[in-house]
Amino acid sequence: MDERKKSGRYVRLIAQLEELLPETEDPIARMASVAAVLHHKMDHYFWTGFYLLRGDRLVAGPYQGPLACQELQKNKGVCWAAVLNRAPVVVPDVHAFPGHIACDARSKSEITLPVFDRAGHVQAVMDVDSDKPDAFSEADRINLEKIVTLIYAAPRSVYL
Ligand code: SME
DSSP: OOHHHHHHHHHHHHHHHHHHGGGOOOHHHHHHHHHHHHHHHOTTOSEEEEEEEETTEEEEEEEESSOOOSEEOTTOHHHHHHHHHTSOEEESOGGGSTTOOOSSTTOOEEEEEEEEOTTSOEEEEEEEEESSTTOOOHHHHHHHHHHHHTTTSOOGGGGO
C-alpha cells in the first residue's frame, strides 16, 4: 500500500475507533475492537493484537490472525522491548532483531507499541506483524501511537 493511501486509511479508521471505543471503559473490549477493525482493513497486517502486562509477565490479550504464543519470555523480543523502552519499536526484518520471538514463521516485519493507562503506567503492548518485509513506515508508527492512546482514554459519559 502506498504511503498516501495508507495515511488516508488510518485517518478514517481512527475516526471510526474514536466513535466506537468510548461505548465502554473496559480496556480489553477496546483492544478487541481495535484488533478487529485494523486487522480487516490493513492489507499488510498479518497478526494484530495485544499482550497484557500481568505483574512481570506478558500474556496474550485480544488478537486477530494465526495462533500466537500465549506468554512471552521476560525481557526478550520485540514486545518486551516496547515495555522496557516505554516507546514504539519498528523492526523491518525480524530475523535481524536479537531475541525476536517467532510465534509464526511467516512473520517478516513487526511493530510494537506500549499501551499506557491514564497514570502513565504500561498496561499492555500492541503488536502488529506483517508477512511482508519492511512493512511498517512512519505512517504506521505515528497513527498506531494515536490509536493506542484510545485504549485508556476517558469513556464517553465523562464528556456529557
Ligand atoms: N514477535 C514477538 C512475539 C509476539 S508475536 O509476534 C505475535 C516478540 O518478539 O515479542
